[in-house]
Amino acid sequence: MHFQSFSEFLAMGGYGFFVWLSFGATYLLLSGLIAASVYQHKQFKQQLKATIAREQRVKQYQEQQV
């Protein structure tokens, strides 16, 4: 461990603002990208599932009418 205390770790030898700005921005952007990618995948699957179910209901209804 390079630092003596946690507050020293946060201070980063006086460069705390710049170091934590960098790491903060990085994790924010990366987690945003991961979350968006997972969300888009799940969202589209759900949407497609609903579409397929609706089509099947329409088909069933049409078959009953005949």
Place this chain on the structure above:
Amino acid sequence: MFKWLDPYAKSETLYHFCGKLLPYLMVSALALLLLGNIWGLAFTPADYQQGDSYRIIHIHVPSAIMSMGAYAAMASAAFVALVWQIKVAHWAVLAIAPIGAIYTAIALITGMAWGKPMWGAWWVWDARLTSELILLFLYLGVIALNGAFSDRQVGAKVSSLLALIGVINLPIIHFSVEWWNTLHQGATITKFAKPSIDPSMLWPLLISILAFAVLLMALTCLRLRTAILVNEQHRPWVRKLVGG
């Protein structure tokens, strides 16, 4: 020679292959990122000139290297898409572009936060910084161009072409610190020389670079799967997979 690759051009095979890889890639990417960054932040000595500000290197260099690696991967996919007319290759181009754009943005933001305390300026119109900014515009251009045509086939072709032309920017970024007078420091790790960084700092850096590389693969798998579903939504195998 490359016959064994053929089945992976089939979207259904590729979808399942990516699905199999995805959890391993994602978990190892996050584990490597945590390991490399915690090591680099807390367990390495401070730099003799730059003090603790140099710790930004542990995300700046990985994101910058992989912003170029992602571009090389995207351009290779664009080449395959244009030459062999393989549709999944073009979906791969579009899957990688946003990841590359985010990596480039991270490299630029962390570079600014490093430049302010070391150079005294957030931004300078220096060759390295400018060419990396152009890389961001290339990524955004590929995404925008793909959506700019009412005929999707034309959009696919034009955006792949832009991705290929943009490859010229990669050597410019790489050699910019040698070709022009620049504020940006030279390469820390090179293939041909002993790294100019102490081994105690090198290891966490290499781990973080690997983490960004594996995360790129994981996100590409995930985004490519979504693209395959969207583009093949009327195909029977997707209907069976999602609906049944």
